[in-house]
Structure formats: structure tokens, C-alpha cells
Amino acid sequence: MHTFDYIRLHSLEEVAQHLAQGPGVRLMGGGNVLLLAIRRGEEAPQKVLDVKTIPELRDVRYHHNQGLKLGAAVPLQHLATGLEVRRHYPLLYQTAQKLASPQVRNRATIGGTLAWASPVSELAAPMLCYDTVCYLWSPRGRRDVPLHAFYLGDFRTVLMEDELITHVHLPPPPQRSHGVYLRQTVRHDGRRMIAATAVWAMRKQQNLTRWRIAVLGVDDRPKRIPEAEAALEGNPHPEDIQRALEIVQAHIHPQDVIYARADYRRVVLNALLQQGIHQVIHQLQSMRS
Amino acid sequence: MKHAISFILNQEEIQLTVDSHRTLLDVLRDDLGLTGAKQGCDTGECGACSVLLNGVVVNACMVLAPEADGAEILTVEGLADEEELHPLQRSFIDHHGVQCGYCAPGMLIAAKALLNRTSRPHEEEIREALVGNLCRCGAYPDIIKSIQVASRARR
Ligand SMILES: Cc1cc2nc3c(=O)[nH]c(=O)nc-3n(C[C@H](O)[C@H](O)[C@H](O)COP(=O)(O)OP(=O)(O)OC[C@H]3O[C@@H](n4cnc5c(N)ncnc54)[C@H](O)[C@@H]3O)c2cc1C
Numbered sequence: 001m002h003t004f005d006y007i008r009l010h011s012l013e014e015v016a017q018h019l020a021q022g023p024g025v026r027l028m029g030g031g032n033v034l035l036l037a038i039r040r041g042e043e044a045p046q047k048v049l050d051v052k053t054i055p056e057l058r059d060v061r062y063h064h065n066q067g068l069k070l071g072a073a074v075p076l077q078h079l080a081t082g083l084e085v086r087r088h089y090p091l092l093y094q095t096a097q098k099l100a101s102p103q104v105r106n107r108a109t110i111g112g113t114l115a116w117a118s119p120v121s122e123l124a125a126p127m128l129c130y131d132t133v134c135y136l137w138s139p140r141g142r143r144d145v146p147l148h149a150f151y152l153g154d155f156r157t158v159l160m161e162d163e164l165i166t167h168v169h170l171p172p173p174p175q176r177s178h179g180v181y182l183r184q185t186v187r188h189d190g191r192r193m194i195a196a197t198a199v200w201a202m203r204k205q206q207n208l209t210r211w212r213i214a215v216l217g218v219d220d221r222p223k224r225i226p227e228a229e230a231a232l233e234g235n236p237h238p239e240d241i242q243r244a245l246e247i248v249q250a251h252i253h254p255q256d257v258i259y260a261r262a263d264y265r266r267v268v269l270n271a272l273l274q275q276g277i278h279q280v281i282h283q284l285q286s287m288r289s
Numbered sequence: 290m291k292h293a294i295s296f297i298l299n300q301e302e303i304q305l306t307v308d309s310h311r312t313l314l315d316v317l318r319d320d321l322g323l324t325g326a327k328q329g330c331d332t333g334e335c336g337a338c339s340v341l342l343n344g345v346v347v348n349a350c351m352v353l354a355p356e357a358d359g360a361e362i363l364t365v366e367g368l369a370d371e372e373e374l375h376p377l378q379r380s381f382i383d384h385h386g387v388q389c390g391y392c393a394p395g396m397l398i399a400a401k402a403l404l405n406r407t408s409r410p411h412e413e414e415i416r417e418a419l420v421g422n423l424c425r426c427g428a429y430p431d432i433i434k435s436i437q438v439a440s441r442a443r444r
Contacts, residue, residue, distance in 0.1 A: 005290035006309035006355045032333055035351055038310075039331070048309070050356065077345070101421020102402065103336055106345040107352070189420045191334075 001035075002044050008053045012166070016139040018049055019162045027051050027164055029073060029112025032104060052109065057166060062088065067172040072111025072165040076123065080105060089170060091179030091200055092126040098181070099123065101189050111165040114150065117157045117221065122183070122190060124151075124222030125198035129179055129212040130170045138163040153220035177202035178283040179212070182272040186259050193217040194260040195269035199276035203284040207234055213244070218252040218269050225251050232277065241277055245270055294358035298323075299367025307354040314338045314349035316357070317364060325365035325394040329423075336422030339395035340364050346402035348421075365394035368401065376439045377401060386435030388426035395422050400436045409440055 009015055018025055024046035028034050037043040051057055057073035062084040070078075079085050079096035086093045099105060099122045113123045114134065124147070132147040138160060147168075150157050159165070179200030186192035193216060200212040211229040216222050228251070231244040254265040295304040298321070307316055317323045317340070329337030331350050338349040341363040368375040377400050380386065387393045396419065403410055403418035410418070415433050424432060 001310045001312075003308065003310045006292070006353050008355075031351060031353065035312075035353070036332055048353075097417070101336065102346050102399065102418060103339060103348045103351075103421040104333060106342075106347050 001039050002041070004038070004045050005047045006050065007047055008050045010053055010055070012054065012056070012137060015049065015051070015054075015164060016162075018047060019139070023161075025049060027112075027115075029109030029115075030075065030104075030107035031112075032108050033112065033116045051111070051164065057111070059167065060084075064172060068170040070110055070168050070170075072114075072167060073109050075106055076100075076108045076110065076113065077102065077105040079110075079123075088173050089126070089130060091129055091181060091198060092170075095122055095126045095181040095198065098183070099190060110168055114147070114165060114168070115157060115159060117151050117155050119219060119221055120193040120196070120217045121222055122181075122196065122216065125181055125196060125214040125216055126179065126200075127168070127170070128214040128222060128224050129198050129200035130173065131212075133169045134165050135167040135169065136163050137166045142166075144169075148224050151221035151223070174202045174210070176204075176284065176287050177210075178280050178287075180276045180279045182276050183216070184268045184272060192257075192259050195254070195265045195272060197269060197272050197276055199273065199280050201232070201280050201284060203287060208236065208281060208284050209233060213248065213273070215248065215252060215269060215273075218254040218265055220253065227251065236277070236281065241274070244277070245273060248273060292355040292358065294355055296357045296359060297361040299363060309353065309355055311354045312350055313340070313342075313352040313354050313357050313362075316354045317349060323364055323366050326398075327391055327394060329391070329395075334421075334423070335392075336395040336399060336419075337392055339398040339422065341398060341402060344402075344405065346399050346421075363398070363401070365397050368397060375401075376442055377404070377436065380435040380439035380442070381432070384435040384438055385431040386428065388424075388428040388431075392422060392424045392426075396424070396432055400439075403436070404440055410436070412437065 026045040028048050028050050052073045057071040059071040061069045134145050134150050136143050181198045183196035184194040195218050196216040198214045201208045202210050211232040213225050213228050225248050228244040228247040254262040256262050290309045291306050293306050326349050327337035329335035333348045333351045339346050340349045343360050399422050415436050
């Protein structure tokens with residue numbers, strides 16, 4: 001492997017010092033993406049900065065009024081085991097349990113996974129449904145960016161050269177809500193994704209509202225389809241669901257991959273979405289008012 | 290860059306100097322002569338290099354050696370207790386969990402991680418725990434059976 005200097009960081013001030021020394025510096029969370037890129041010769045950093053040892057990036061805080069704040073260096077395995085995640089953000093919990101393998105989840109971090117910005121990044125689907133906000137930090141200051149605006153497509157994000165994710169914030173979940181995550185992949189560990197979707201909504205009296213539809217594998221980034229969400233607002237009838245499905249099809253741009261053609265990915269997404277929407281409706285309607 | 294690191298490996302303290310860019314797997318196999326963990330894919334996909342790092346299962350090919358500083362590591366060589374095989378090892382032998390044997394060290398470590406948190410896993414939990422471990426012989430049914438029997442025998 002290409003040689004570099006590995007440096008453990010302990011504070012954001014240290015990040016700033018290293019970043020100020022110019023290019024050739026890369027942040028590392030779990031290293032699942034970064035080390036592979038170095039091994040393949042796609043990246044050749046001089047310094048690899050380990051952010052997992054910065055204490056504030058390992059925070060996990062839940063408060064019923066404030067929601068859930070997770071440090072960027074928290075491993076994905078926490079999302080598949082944490083009690084507060086299981087109880088209050090079940091869609092995130094279920095998705096995390098299916099994501100990759102225990103080996104990968106024990107190392108991969110929330111920040112590294114979001115910054116990777118892959119169109120098939122499964123973490124994005126529940127996080128988009130829960131209106132996640134990313135907290136970014138650079139020596140120039142802090143800013144908050146909603147996850148749906150964080151991705152720019154083709155593995156790019158709004159992150160600047162000298163900026164990192166410190167935390168993500170998930171607002172408190174409404175009482176009567178339900179979400180499902182459905183995926184079609186070639187391999188059982190989630191690799192080689194054809195398409196996937198997360199569907200979420202809440203119930204307010206007799207209405208099903210605040211619909212969220214997130215799709216993966218069918219565009220250059222993980223994304224929500226707000227126009228289709230709007231079509232489901234209220235108590236969707238079969239023709240509303242049909243319209244929402246058509247809107248989704250008009251807003252995606254799947255690519256051919258060696259294991260699935262673009263038109264097949266469309267059909268698969270449609271089937272998953274239809275199933276997801278019906279499951280959410282069924283669950284919400286069977287809750288007692 | 291060189292790092293003087295120390296860690297606990299199979300209950301023994303180790304001190305050595307490593308380069309930044311080497312992996313934990315390189316150091317285990319090439320410097321310490323522990324060849325139980327295998328170099329399969331070198332991309333984190335096959336699980337043949339699984340070890341426990343501070344009690345959780347990871348792929349040693351995706352961990353940098355200097356990251357091991359201060360950690361506690363268990364490899365397949367540390368499973369047996371002196372003369373006596375670990376119940377998982379015994380069960381893999383008795384129930385043909387080992388065919389060609391290449392994946393076995395990783396399977397054993399992934400199974401150990403599972404039994405550390407769930408003493409009596411059901412089949413679905415075992416399957417989920419092994420999702421990151423590939424067996425090219427396709428001996429999965431016997432591997433699952435070996436783990437099931439070992440977990441029942443444990444207490
Ligand atoms: C074998 C295998 C199977 C997988 N299967 C799946 C799967 O089924 N589903 C799925 O969704 N994914 C899967 N993945 C992908 C996996 O989720 C990602 O590789 C992983 O989550 C990346 O996180 P990381 O912390 O390891 O990132 P790293 O490799 O550490 O970092 C990735 C990028 O983010 C940057 N970075 C790191 N931390 C920060 C930060 N705090 N702020 C800003 N930038 C940062 C790095 O500089 C780098 O550019 C798989 C990966 C492997 C290796």
C-alpha cells in the first residue's frame with residue numbers, strides 16, 4: 001500500500017492545524033472507503049487523520065424534546081443496537097441491522113458513511129425520512145445542512161476541503177408514525193443494489209401526513225421525492241398512490257450496471273415502493289386513534 | 290512514519306514498532322507469525338481475517354496497525370484454553386463445520402462475537418452474524434449447525 005502518516009486526533013483544533021498545512025490530508029472514520037481507495041491507487045494522501053479518537057465526535061445524546069444527536073465517529077453498529085435508536089427511530093434501527101456485516105458496521109462511522117455519499121448508501125434512506133441535519137465544522141465556523149441538501153450527486157457533497165461532519169441531528173420522532181425500508185440487492189449483505197426505498201408517514205387524527213419517500217440506487221445520489229410525498233398527503237386512495245408512483249418514475253435517473261439494467265431498476269423500485277406505501281398505510285390505519 | 294505500539298494479543302502483552310500504512314492483518318501474519326487470520330479478499334468482503342478488536346468483530350485487513358495501540362485483540366489462536374479446544378472449535382470438528390478450512394478462523398471469531406452477546410442464538414441470528422463471512426465450499430449448513438450445537442453445550 002502507498003505510504004502515509006497515520007495520525008490520531010484528539011480535538012477539532014488539531015484537525016484545523018493539520019488541514020492548514022495544505023492538501024494531501026485525508027480524514028478517516030472507519031476507513032472502509034478510504035483504505036480501499038488508497039489500496040487501489042485512487043488516492044495517495046500524505047497524512048491520514050483518524051477522527052475516531054476525538055471525544056466530542058463520539059457523543060450519543062437523546063432527549064425526548066430535542067431528539068437524537070449522534071457524533072460523526074459513532075459506529076454504524078450503534079444504530080443497529082442502541083436502545084434509544086430502537087425505541088424512537090425504528091426505521092433507522094431496522095435499516096442499520098441490514099447494512100453490510102457486523103465487521104463493517106463495527107468500524108464504519110456515521111460521518112464517513114455520509115461523506116462517502118454513494119447513491120446506494122443505505123444509511124441515507126432512514127436518515128432522509130427522519131429529516132436529519134448534518135452539523136459541519138471548519139476553522140472558519142460551523143454550519144448546519146439538512147441531509148437532503150448535503151448530497152450534490154456523483155459522490156460529491158457540500159463539504160469544503162477544510163470541513164468535516166461533527167454530528168448529525170434527528171428531530172424528535174412524532175408519536176404515531178411508521179416507516180419501512182425495502183431493498184432488492186444481488187447479495188444478501190446488501191452489496192450490488194438494484195434499488196431500495198424507505199417510506200415513512202405519521203398519523204394525525206384520521207389523516208396520514210408528512211409522508212417521506214427516499215430512494216436509493218436509481219439516481220446519482222440518495223434522494224427524497226417531495227412531489228410524490230405531496231401526492232400521498234391526507235388519506236391516499238389507490239389513484240393517489242398510482243400518481244405518486246408515476247411522479248417517482250419521472251424524477252429518477254437510474255443507470256445500467258452489470259447486474260441490472262436501468263429499466264429493470266425502475267420496475268424493481270416501483271414494486272418496492274408500492275409495497276412500502278401499502279405497508280405504511282396499513283400500519284398507521286390499524287393504530288388506535 | 291513509525292509508531293511504537295503496544296496491545297494485548299490473546300491475553301499477552303505485545304510491544305512493537307509498525308509503519309503507518311501497514312494493516313493489523315499484515316502485522317499479525319508477517320511480524321507475529323499468527324497466520325490463523327487469513328488474507329482473503331483484502332477489501333473487507335470475505336471475513337477470513339476476522340478478529341475481535343476490543344470485544345467486537347472486525348476485518349483485520351481494514352484496520353491500520355497503529356490503530357491497535359492500546360487495544361485488546363483476540364485471534365483464532367487465542368480461542369483454545371491451554372490444552373482444551375474452545376467449545377466452538379470442538380463443535381466445528383464434530384459437525385463438519387470445516388471443509389477446506391480457509392474461512393474457519395473467521396467463522397469461529399464471528400461466532401465467538403455472537404455468543405459473547407447472545408448465549409442462545411437462533412438460526413436467523415446466526416445467519417445474520419455470519420453475513421460478512423464467505424465460505425467458498427458452501428458449507429454453511431454445517432457451520433450453522435456447529436455453532437448451534439456449541440451454544441447449547443455451553444451451559
Ligand atoms: C465489505 C463491505 C460491504 C458493504 N456493504 C454495504 C451495504 O450493504 N450497504 C451500505 O450502505 N454500505 C455498505 N458498505 C459501505 C460502508 O457503509 C461504507 O464503506 C462505510 O460506511 C464508510 O464509512 P467509514 O467510516 O468507513 O468511511 P471512511 O472510509 O473512513 O471515510 C469515507 C470518506 O469520508 C471522509 N470522512 C470520514 N469521516 C468524515 C467526517 N467526520 N467528516 C467529513 N468527512 C469524513 C473520508 O475522508 C473519506 O473520504 C460496505 C462496505 C464494505 C467494505
